[in-house]
Amino acid sequence: MSTPQSDTGPGEAAGARRIYIFDTTLRDGEQSPGISLNTREKLEIAEQLARLGVDIIEAGFPITSLGDFEAVSMIAEKVREPVVCGLARCVDADIDRAAEALKKAERPCIHVFISTSDIHIERKLKKSKDEVLAMAVAGVKRAKRHAEIVEFSPEDATRTAFDYLCKVVAAAIEAGATTVNIPDTVGYSTPHEFGRLIADLRGAVPELDEVILSVHCHNDLGLAVANSLEAVVNGANQVECTINGLGERAGNAAMEEIVMILDTRRRTLNAATNIDTAEIAHTSRMISNLTGYSIQFNKAIVGRNAFAHSSGIHTDGMLKDRTTYEIIDPTRIGLSVSDSKVILGKTSGRHAFRSHLSTLGYELSDDELEGAFARFKELADKKAEITDDDLEAIVADQVRTATEVYKLEYIDTRSGTERTPTAIVRLRRNGEVIERKASGDGQVDASCRALEEATGVKAKLLSYQVSAISGSLDAQGDVNVQLEIEGRTFLGRGVDTDIVAASARAYLNAINKYLSG
Ligand code: KIV
Numbered sequence: 242m243s244t245p246q247s248d249t250g251p252g253e254a255a256g257a258r259r260i261y262i263f264d265t266t267l268r269d270g271e272q273s274p275g276i277s278l279n280t281r282e283k284l285e286i287a288e289q290l291a292r293l294g295v296d297i298i299e300a301g302f303p304i305t306s307l308g309d310f311e312a313v314s315m316i317a318e319k320v321r322e323p324v325v326c327g328l329a330r331c332v333d334a335d336i337d338r339a340a341e342a343l344k345k346a347e348r349p350c351i352h353v354f355i356s357t358s359d360i361h362i363e364r365k366l367k368k369s370k371d372e373v374l375a376m377a378v379a380g381v382k383r384a385k386r387h388a389e390i391v392e393f394s395p396e397d398a399t400r401t402a403f404d405y406l407c408k409v410v411a412a413a414i415e416a417g418a419t420t421v422n423i424p425d426t427v428g429y430s431t432p433h434e435f436g437r438l439i440a441d442l443r444g445a446v447p448e449l450d451e452v453i454l455s456v457h458c459h460n461d462l463g464l465a466v467a468n469s470l471e472a473v474v475n476g477a478n479q480v481e482c483t484i485n486g487l488g489e490r491a492g493n494a495a496m497e498e499i500v501m502i503l504d505t506r507r508r509t510l511n512a513a514t515n516i517d518t519a520e521i522a523h524t525s526r527m528i529s530n531l532t533g534y535s536i537q538f539n540k541a542i543v544g545r546n547a548f549a550h551s552s553g554i555h556t557d558g559m560l561k562d563r564t565t566y567e568i569i570d571p572t573r574i575g576l577s578v579s580d581s582k583v584i585l586g587k588t589s590g591r592h593a594f595r596s597h598l599s600t601l602g603y604e605l606s607d608d609e610l611e612g613a614f615a616r617f618k619e620l621a622d623k624k625a626e627i628t629d630d631d632l633e634a635i636v637a638d639q640v641r642t643a644t645e646v647y648k649l650e651y652i653d654t655r656s657g658t659e660r661t662p663t664a665i666v667r668l669r670r671n672g673e674v675i676e677r678k679a680s681g682d683g684q685v686d687a688s689c690r691a692l693e694e695a696t697g698v699k700a701k702l703l704s705y706q707v708s709a710i711s712g713s714l715d716a717q718g719d720v721n722v723q724l725e726i727e728g729r730t731f732l733g734r735g736v737d738t739d740i741v742a743a744s745a746r747a748y749l750n751a752i753n754k755y756l757s758g
């Protein structure tokens with residue numbers, strides 16, 4: 242769409258600077274409190290990131306857990322197009338573990354980092370600046386023994402003394418780093434300041450012209466996207482970001498925002514990515530479904546209101562010409578014009594089901610397909626119109642629960658104005674069937690207590706949210722819970738036409754995450 246206020250149009254990409262997109266949803270994004278994805282879910286996400294067209298996938302931090310190591314190994318083996326990257330501190334054991342996880346990758350990248358700010362060096366690392374410099378050089382050299390592509394990050398760069406930062410960056414390049422990444426680790430910088438830092442670094446360290454200059458911004462002051470953009474304007478050629486802005490604390494720069502800024506204002510910014518923007522909406526929904534992090538309604542680009550117009554004057558303008566109030570054509574990010582089309586019904590068979598899922602970007606194993614198909618048939622009996630959103634929710638639920646320790650086989654709840662609410666749940670663990678009954682303040686409370694009885698896990702409910710997958714009365718309920726178990730937080734999500742069953746699925750999903758651990 243080319244509009245008077247939008248820069249996008251055919252031909253404008255020619256001559257534009259290429260900006261590389263480094264996705265860290267599976268590493269920094271997974272550090273968001275409560276998110277814990279299993280290997281199957283991570284692979285599903287990595288495959289979608291490849292379809293989206295990201296240049297680099299940071300698949301995890303292999304030394305931190307066996308789960309991370311296995312996920313990075315699996316993604317390195319199966320995902321071919323993007324570079325696959327593993328994170329490591331400038332410590333031999335970390336680097337060797339990352340190399341081991343990446344050994345089947347076509348194009349592996351080891352990302353080594355060490356803090357360079359005075360506050361981190363003195364209070365966290367308790368080392369001298371010379372020692373840190375030596376560790377950075379040794380870390381890059383060791384990574385270089387295993388991989389051609391090595392990224393180096395001076396952690397907390399925006400609070401690092403400029404001369405020391407230049408010294409470390411130049412030394413890392415001399416040691417073999419092919420990418421230098423400048424992180425605003427604590428989200429402290431402002432756009433003007435961060436842009437200046439990138440321009441000054443380019444001026445002071447000419448060796449940066451031989452490598453990729455990357456940025457990695459956190460969102461503590463809500464400036465991660467603005468800071469990344471200002472860095473691009475001032476010479477950065479790679480942006481590290483996450484889908485839906487997930488990440489440590491307030492998160493990282495949101496990829497969909499960076500990409501759509503560069504796309505919508507291409508002529509002004511003269512920079513372009515390789516992202517297939519038509520995959521953005523689907524990727525965002527998939528990440529939200531699998532992580533349990535719902536998307537703020539008014540979130541830029543992917544929020545449910547991002548293309549909704551309510552004031553009379555705006556709707557009138559839209560009806561006359563969409564570009565009066567829309568700077569992005571929703572189809573450009575993969576939304577259909579009506580955005581909720583009916584696609585399959587009661588009579589659809591397995592073949593149609595599988596092939597439609599494939600057009601949505603989901604390739605399920607035979608077992609997963611069987612489970613998802615059974616859920617689809619159940620839903621088709623209850624709900625007249627099944628939308629893509631319904632299907633995506635079912636598939637995400639299936640993928641989420643496929644490898645769970647306990648499976649919910651059955652739930653029966655009773656309540657009324659004159660009786661104490663009760664719930665019976667039946668779970669399966671390997672071959673064993675466990676059935677428990679409990680009462681509670683309401684049907685949801687009774688179900689959760691019955692699940693605690695059945696699994697032997699005591700949890701504290703920190704938050705509980707219900708929303709509807711689509712707008713109709715027969716919509717599927719989508720429940721998100723946050724549980725505290727033994728001092729740690731676990732997110733759970735469940736989908737069902739019955740809100741109580743959706744709640745039980747979500748509660749059990751969080752317990753299962755704790756148990757798989
Ligand atoms: O925020 C940060 O500094 C990081 C580094 C590991 C790049 O995530």
Ligand code: ZN
Binds near residue numbers: 269424426459
């Ligand atoms: Zn980070």
